[in-house]
Amino acid sequence: MKRIAVLASGRGTNLEAILEAAERGEIAGEVALVVSDQKEAQALQRAERRGVKNLFMDPRDYGGREQYDQAIVEQLQEDRIDLVALAGFMRLLSPLFVSAFPMQIMNIHPSLLPAFPGLDGVEQAFHYGVKVTGCTVHFVDEGLDTGPIILQEAVPVIQEDTVETLHQRIHASEHRLYPTAIDLFCREKLKVEGRRCMIID
């Protein structure tokens, strides 16, 4: 069984979807650790409720970004983590972190990358006026939302949408897509060739 760590800064609805899928046996791995950089993150409470090890690691306790990332890497290694899943973790990982887990870090982003990377992907797409947006699960490299794409799902924008209603539908789509991508990783079904990520039989 692969050991998964989820890093989250906020509400943690994607974490919840991952935990539920794992409990239903739809992920061939276990969530062994949840880490947050925010003390009050609901993600930590969700992990606690399900009896999953969870840690608040305060960036202010460390000298800088690299030292903070190094501390997380050490924690992940101590917990023998195979896959790091970023789920609304609102920090750009340093090269040190990325190189410690090459093609073993995933992120979910609320747009069809490479469109609308960075913060507020839903707002950016909405205000741009696109008719179709969606979500992307990708491997993390040193860039901002630039790593090889694993899965994407399209979500149409309807005329009556607000940013909030659109975000709700994208969230629902994320909650399907992320557990699926994680399960593919856990079953060793993903193969990366250059920028292309293949699903192997």
Ligand code: GAR
């Ligand atoms: C998700 O919509 C995720 O795509 C987004 O944060 C939200 C976290 O929601 N991530 C990013 O924008 C990363 N650039 P959650 O805390 O309810 O899972």
